[in-house]
Amino acid sequence: MGQIWKLAEVSNHKTEESCWMVLHGKVYDITSFVPKHPGGRSILLKNAGQDASAAFDSIHPVEILEEYLRPDQVIGTIEPGVATDDTKARKSEYDSQLGLKDSPSSMLPPLASMLSVAEIESYAMKCLSPKAISYYVSASDDQVTKEENGRIYRSILLRPRVFVDCTECSLETSMVGNKVGLPIYISPAAVARLAHPSGEAGIARACSKFNALQIISKNASMSPPAIVRAGPNAVFAWQLYVLKDIAATERTLAQIRKIPQIKFIVLTLDAPFPGKREADERFKMAEVAGGAPPQAWGTESGLTWQKTLEWLGRHTSLPIVLKGVQTHEDAYAATLFPAVKAIIISNHGGRALDTAPPPVQVLLEIRKFCPQVFDLIDVLVDGGIKRGTDVVKALALGAKGVGIGRAALYGLSVGGEEGVERVLKSK
Ligand code: HEM
Ligand SMILES: Cc1cc2nc3c(=O)[nH]c(=O)nc-3n(C[C@H](O)[C@H](O)[C@H](O)COP(=O)(O)O)c2cc1C
Known part of the structure; x- marks a missing residue:
């Protein structure tokens, strides 16, 4: 838990054989979780070896990490400063990868x-x-x-029955x-x-x-x-x-x-x-x-x-x-x-x-x-x-x-x- 990792090191682990991910400042070894992920393997591999917090937040609450991953899967923290780059922009990029839109298509008629x-x-x-x-x-x-x-x-x-007061x-x-x-x-x-x-x-x-x-x-x-x-x-x-x-x-x-x-x-x-x-x-x-x-x-x-x-x-x-x-x-x-x-x-x-x-x-x-x-x-x-x-x-x-x-x-x-x-x- 104490080890501080550089992003360059984390990026060497993005395969099914060795899959690491940075989530909210912590580095996780999720290799054993990849085949178990209910959302499928590919979405994890696509986001592996990097800070995936933005992608993760688009779909999951942070509490899910403690629930599904063991404490020993947290292998350390990421070097300071790396995880804070324009998360908002990355988040909307991931939202659109998943097809999430802020407002319905302008092609739609009014809701009413x-x-x-x-x-x-x-x-x-x-x-x-x-x-x-x-x-x-x-x-x-x-x-x-x-x-x-x-x-x-x-x-x-x-x-239907009649003479029922429906006022x-x-x-x-x-x-x-x-x-x-x-x-x-x-x-x-x-x-x-x-x-x-x-x-x-x-x-x-x-x-x-x-x-x-x-x-x-x-x-x-x-x-x-x-x-x-x-x-x-x-x-x-x-x-x-x-x-x-x-x-x-x-x-x-x-x-x-x-x-x-x-x-x-x-x-x-x-x-x-x-x-x-x-x-x-x-x-x-x-x-x-x-x-x-x-x-x-x-x-x-x-x-x-x-x-x-x-x-x-x-x-x-x-x-x-x-x-x-x-x-x-x-x-x-x-x-x-x-x-x-x-x-x-x-x-x-x-x-x-x-x-x-x-x-x-x-x-x-x-x-x-x-x-x-x-x-x-x-x-x-x-x-x-x-x-x-x-x-x-x-x-x-x-x-x-x-x-x-x-x-x-x-x-x-x-x-x-x-x-x-x-x-x-x-x-
Ligand atoms: C590494 C930590 C992660 C954990 C513990 C986790 C856990 C889960 C769980 C429990 C579900 C099941 C929800 C259900 O039954 O419907 C799920 C589904 C899903 N997850 Fe994750 N997830 C993780 C990372 C990610 C990441 C990084 C993404 C990227 C966007 C992602 C995308 C999805 C999607 C799209 C589903 C949709 C359900 C489906 O397609 O069946 N997950 N995940
Ligand atoms: C996309 C989707 C996800 C669902 N997830 C859950 C769930 O997490 N827990 C649960 O008890 N039921 C879940 N259900 C079942 C619903 O609670 C409900 O029983 C069902 O959708 C009712 O049928 P309807 O979609 O025809 O209204 C889900 C249903 C759908 C369509």
Whole structure:
């Protein structure tokens, strides 16, 4: 740790055999991390042997370093003065390498004229980089689940009743004991800065305008304190993936305990192994000539009801919400654990196990086999929501709230925080 390196020495280490990187004044030997990087090898090799802080900051919060790299991978510091050259200019250069733009293309019509999520999505395809498109749009295998998530809402028809006084309508409700302005919340989605430089903070600012709930992803591109600061009137929760490195996860939970704006913990359970998202894999293979698909996955695959909930209860006193419940049996099982205050019926937007059922089908199962679940805990759903009528159908079938994943990212890409606001209004 004590050694001071010259940049010329660091620049000799930019291959898979020996890969060093300067990040925020420290020199890291990331050789063993290169094949494990969930964002692929090539982006690390492109930035290796130099001060990559600007590139790194475009996509990751600095806390991620301690979480994923061991202390012995810090091999020293860089000679003073080197790391401070015009970082701002380099940052915007890297932003544009990743396809990040400050404002949407001037080719776009005004946001107010975009009338539906489908329309916003079509404009997002013009704004997002090829990398972001492959990451955001992709779903597992044959994408059966992703398509079914949306199709099922269109196949359920409403039964409108008449002579109902609609003069006073309120969108307010509560989720997991928190009053919110909308029954729609933002589902956790990783690396929002791939959509827009304002990232998760832009989403928080939009949520703040509606007193809406934002669930911050464990893999957010900004730190949770920076995100909650951006949304003083929003309600926040934090999503957890338990890493194989349990001690690192416990350290992160300790940091989350210090953020009073975070009202509950959402433990994601539907991805013990990564889904085979072929569009994304193909993109990453193309980045590394002749490369194999990335194999990186640092998430613990041995979680169980008793053991994991007991462990989590030792590291947080906040309510626990289980995300990725996909059967009525598991919905019922969740009610047997007092710390669990809600479940999110979700198949990860079709990104985890393909041919898993759409959440609406699970809502119907719960109504048939164990309707008491709705009285005991809050049931939230996400996946495939594009219209206000989709939201109404999910609520009518017993959901307390409805999450949007991709729609918020698409809104962010076309107009930053105003784009997300437009998505929330255009439903
Ligand atoms: C050396 C320290 C680094 C660590 C510990 C690290 C860690 C991670 C992690 C945990 C993810 C997963 C997010 C997810 O699951 O969606 C990720 C994704 C990603 N990382 Fe890094 N990263 C590092 C350096 C970099 C650098 C220097 C860049 C350059 C811009 C970069 C670019 C990306 C991108 C673009 C993704 C997007 C997700 C994807 O394509 O699947 N990372 N990284
Ligand atoms: C790009 C992207 C990243 C995601 N990242 C996470 C994540 O970090 N944690 C998580 O629990 N779910 C994640 N999800 C799943 C969402 O929380 C949500 O379940 C899903 O997007 C809902 O489907 P929709 O995109 O059709 O609205 C992600 C989804 C997308 C599209």
